Amino acid sequence: MSKVKAAVFASGTGSNFQAIMEANNLPCEISLLICDKPGAGVIEKAKNSDVPAFVFQPKEFTSKAEYEKHLVEKLREANVSWIFLAGYMRIVGPTLLTAFEGKIVNIHPSLLPDFPGKDAIGQAYHAGVKTTGVTVHFIDEGIDTGPIIAQETVEVQDDDTEETLKEKIQKVEHELYPKVIQQIVQTK
Template identity: 40%
Template sequence: MGAALVAQPARDRSDAGQRHRGHRRRVCLIRGSSPCCGHSRIENVPRVAVLISGTGTLLQSLIDDPRREYEIAVVGSDRPAAGLQRASDAGIPTLVARPGDYPDRTAWSAALADLLADFTVDWVVSAGFMRILDATFLERFPQRVVNSHPALLPAFPGAHAVADALAYGVKVTGCTVHLVDSGVDTGPIIAQRTVAVEPGDDEDSLHERIKQVEWQLLPEVVNHLVAYGCTVNGRKVEL
């Protein structure tokens, strides 16, 4: 790949009972640090990276959010995803890190973390990103990676959540925003919102209604996290 990789050591933070602060604390860190590259930034504004794999509708909800008080510093993908055009149209830098360009998953995870660190991001949002982020990546952004999932976790994790919920016959499903760990949709839950399953629903119709709710919930959660952070006690997250 042509992009330079810039390593950045992880900050030491305890998982249990740790307050993961938002903008108020990070302003001090930003003022006291030097950018690791030439990417421009808006002074004292929190910086968020968004990861996508598809058309980027969740990304668009973040871009269009009128309450947004953070900068989307970069949008990354594991493939030349159609949604990258949404970022380009909004003047947001994009990058692609293809797993096949690296010898193994660990090398890819480290390279992706390096690329995001090059943009000095404070939080990482997985918005339809269809790759598991392993410990190599997560250690670089401890308790600062967030994912939106189209089901009410812990039920129906994985890539086929909507189809699995329909097949099981649930009457209510929804979406979950959670912190990311190295499992498949197993991280501590931050927020959830319900969606009723209607008679005659198929995967497409149900998923469309879930996406409508995700487009509201994810921006709300990200806004809160970058401003105020969260407290994590085991599996419990307090905003």
């Protein structure tokens, strides 16, 4: 029996993409990488994992709806059922949300609803909180507002720097995201 197919959307280095690819017993096959940044490190990671990558530049399209329509076509061609956002630095619009309703998951480096949006680690660090963490959630039309699936805390020590805090959060992300993917794909 073939596995359910999934796509990862990423814009950066691809550390969460790599963690997903290295996970044991994933109930889905990562069959496509979608990347909006030509030259992003995640593209090389996809190539090394034999995962086809579709790389696009949003500015080459007349609107978000136009490029998302194109992405939906690519996802359908690859028979994708799930989308996992892993450092994808764009707000998902209604075209993708409608086509993959309830099947788009994101990982965010804070305990939502605290510190949504960009630079959540920097926001938490500069706010002086003693606890932050990682949230995995379904995507909705808001920014980091969708239903929470799982959270894990990360303690902020007095001697942490923004960089050491980022390393601690990424370590938790790399363990939590594959576990959550396993749970939700098997139960839905």
